[in-house]
Amino acid sequence: MSNLDAAQLTADLIRCPSVTPEEGGALVLLGDLLTEAGFEVSRADRAEVSNLVARWGQKGHAKTFGFNGHTDVVPIGDANAWSVDPFGADIKDGILYGRGATDMKSGVAAFVAAAVDLVKDTPPDGAILITVTGDEEGPALHGTTAILDHMAQEGEQMSVCLVGEPTCPNEMGDMIKIGRRGSLTAWFTYRGIQGHSAYPHRAKNPLPAMAKLMDLMASHELDQGTDHFDASTVAVVTMDTGNPATNVIPAECRSTVNIRFNDAHSGESVTEWMQGLVNQVIDETGVLIEMAVKVSGESFITPPGDLSDLVARAVTAETGRVPELSTTGGTSDARFIKSHCPVVEFGLVGKTMHQVDECVPVAQIHQLKAIYARILSDYFAA
Template sequence: MKLTDPTQTLAALIRCPSVTPEEGGALTTLAEMLDRLGFRNDRVTFSDEATPDVENLYSRLGSGGPHLMFAGHTDVVPVGDEAAWTQGPFGAEIVDGEMYGRGAVDMKGGIACFVSALARLIERKGAPEGSVSLLITGDEEGPSINGTEKLLAHAKAKGESWDAAVVGEPTNPAEMGDMIKIGRRGSLSGTLRVDGVQGHVAYPHLADNPLRGLVMLADALLDPPLDAGNERFPPSNLEITSIDTGNTATNVIPARTTARFNIRFNDMWSAETLADELRARLERAARQAGLRPGRDPVRYTVEFDQRSSPSFLTRDDALIDALSEAVREATGRTPALSTTGGTSDARFIKDYCPVVEFGLVGKTMHMVDERVALSDLESLTGIYELFIERWFERQRSRAG
């Protein structure tokens, strides 16, 4: 395998069926590539109650500073209906200039390009004056309990520290060079339960339909909007994702109903202040007559998921500028600096060092026939190579 060729490095990774939480040979294959480049590899498995064991990899090249981290994951989502794929999901077949396979863009492609970028840089001018590390988990697409969060703590306990990090998630909406993620919205999930009195639909005065109360409470969660957003973040948004009564009869008023919801929030909120706001809205709405004239206040409970994700914004100009310059030089595009999208493992890394995200075009991630253009692999490899070089130059300049 030629490590300077991202087509070859990606094919080797795709052929490893590493569906969460299975390692599938992906970390072994990656460790072998990094060993050839002079990295020191640390394989570690983490466990937790009621979750599967997960293997992870931390690799470092060099011993001094400055220290740049690349983070990502080799685990992939299930293939779904394999018969619906036009090419084998783990075959890494190339058709019309595109490589097919689960993880091609999310995110084995990003890892392959970073490895090839380092290989090219080392071949051209030697290893960077400092250190480069790869922090790779097998738990990003799963519960994210035995992965990046624990691997960071494990590495720190062994004396590791970092000056900056890049996460290789697919960040570009349409074309290479479209977008760099410089932060992420937070995520908070909750469960709202409304209790009523079960009864016959023909005798509603003898019952209390909890769905009437739920409609009132849900409306209070949704309106007015939580905020209007700000310069760096879009407005916070709450979505109700399910409503369930467990009732299969059409002539029975249910005894209770449950709604689940999720909020993606900007840096105008924390999980705590947002939960307080939503509790206040529910309390006010519960006392309104509305759809329940003559009834007592709605009887409800609300619980929030303890594993919320905070919003964050990276303000490291040296990191952002080095990556932006590399993108412009390689593609001719000026990337948008964005905080849109879902959560990623950057939410854990931001507690250790400044972090940004940049990877492939994400149009086919998690889809049947996930695939990546070979031209995009070449483009991302070139961007990463330029970025690594520019970032270390800036660090030396600042130190001097």
């Protein structure tokens, strides 16, 4: 009986220094392993980003289970703050340390190991499609989007997809993500007239306009939540003047907001709301205000049903917990996959992701592999 060690594979991946957008050897390692296991492996590289697509079974099979994940990681920060080598994959007292241990080389290792064991031991009547990107932690312009473009060109189609991001806030098995809020960032530039602070009537101060606009946005309640989503939020993340002088009214200042919005809104509707407030403040103050907007992703949900039930049953069987179906948290690459097929997310406890001394219990990696293996077995048995 095959038994690919997911914890050892996680350690091998951690030793690949794949800080976005560097491939670091991680996808080469996975490609070789999957090829040996009988998967048809191809690359969907674009720009400076490396991406992998691996399929076992018939292309276009009506029963194709997809896994998605990433091997790129965030920078380590201050190397001296780490108690271990960030890319050393040290194990201490049953805990595996290293950048990407939680987010999300362990998730990738667990679903690859589960898939390899299944096709070697009990080849299913169907197909498995594994997609791994090197651009999830970065701009995400040439990662999973490039993979989906490649799949469209090659006639590859997932029936359903599970993204292996860390989803559990406290205990293994306590949460499945069935959607995500949308994310939007807006940058504002305010232009007035510089002058002496003793003669404010000779200047046009942009700072009160900035304060007014930011207060209007931050104090506004966009909604009180919807059936599957928490209330939308507006966060003022920076307000800058760059003015070191106390006797000068600056000519220009800037501010930025980040908005996480639920399915009561779209990126377009939120932008229209912001533009209305901008126009209001311009009329009231005479200060010119320019706005630039980037929508990182629209809100989406995979309604509770067959896919979430499949994952939840496996989680409960392996952990004894009934997972909450949630749409909380930030964005993930599921926002791209949702237009391709039904998608949910399930993975490890994410408490240490992006932190110094990022780590994961080795036992948790084995448990995650067991959950993924049960999901695959149950999916193809149905």
